[in-house]
Amino acid sequence: MSRLPFALLDEQSKREIRRAILKGISIPGYQVPFASRELPIGRGWGTGGLQLTLALIGKEDVLKVIDQGADDSVNAVNIKNLVEKTTGVETTIRTQEASLIQSRHRIPEVPLRKDQVLVLQVPEPEPLRKIERSEFKTKRHHAEKEYSGAYLMLFEQIMRYNQTSQGADYPVLVNDRYVMNPSPIPRYDNPKIHNSEALILFGAGREKKIYAVPPYTKVASLAFEDYPFVVEQFDGKACKETGLSNVFLDELTDEQTGETYYMCNDTSYMQEILQQKVGAK
Known part of the structure; x- marks a missing residue:
């Protein structure tokens, strides 16, 4: 009976994912395509984040997994068990003890440190998808820094509700260059990405995209002068x-x-x- 490799993925797959991560770190906010692997969990349940975790985790790491703020939800427990069984690494529920944190929908309340890595699961990485279905056109918009559509989407919310109503996936401008989807975290967590001491990685398995916000990077939520960005x-x-x-x-x-x-x-x-x-x- 053949033995599973450390952290489930073969070494070639891990190297390919790490190369995509390095490119994402080099170009903050840019969506890097990668060959998303099949995993023993359904797509849409965190395969992108899990692949990042499996590619990065080492024997000395301490892992924490969160699902919508909880460590004991079905999604968090199953992902944690899978990683633990294929690596033997220590797991924790305390943010301060973790070196690698995988999360769905939340950034922990405890401020992250420079020796920690946060991996966020992303169902839809493209911030322009609601206004443009064509992948070719969204890529061209990013290349030309044409983000009027993203502002128009927020403007329509203001016209309808007298405020921006988007509670999650609220778009941000990274390093004054790329508009990025910060994953379905609440608006409350957006400011935590700005100048974060920790490296923040985003993985979308179904959409086959990886992107990153390196430590101490400028991240600003989109807003207007007369309608500034506000959290919940x-x-x-x-x-x-x-x-x-x-x-x-x-x-x-x-x-x-x-x-x-x-x-x-x-x-x-x-x-x-x-x-x-x-x-x-």
Whole structure:
């Protein structure tokens, strides 16, 4: 019986993915095509991010996997188990302990360090896809730095709702050059990409694209002078368990009472705060 290679992928596949990563780092925000591999998970469930993780992970790494802020969701647990079984690496739920973090829909609340790598799963990497279906034309728009369509999309939202209504996939301008889709993270997380100490990688397996934001790179969310970019507001609201108000909150409803309450979306950060409060007593 043949033995699976370390981190599942063969070495040639890993080298090809690493070359795409290096090109993405060299040209921040640029979508690099790559030969996306078949994996034992369905496309659309994180194959792009998983391929980046498998190509980068080493025996000394500590892995954390998040799905919409949670470490214990089905998607996060299965990806973590797959990587753990094919590498034997240590896993953690604490952001501070991880050297490699794979995430879907969120950037952790704890600020990332320069010795960490964040991998974001991306279902749709093209920020112009909603206004242009042709791949050939979107590539030409990027080459010519023709992004009026992206601004028009936001302008239409302002005309309809008197504000930009896009809650996730909010487009950003990277290094004053490429407009980029930051993955389906909430607007709240967009500022975390700007001048991040950590390397941030984006992988779209179904669309066969890899792109990157190197550390200390300028990243600005698209906006207008009279309608500046703003993140989700939680004024007067706080996490029911921790009392935190300076975090991204989920709005929930108690099934028995019908009462609306809020919880910190980053479950591991919430647990850490609760442990600190217990220890302080």
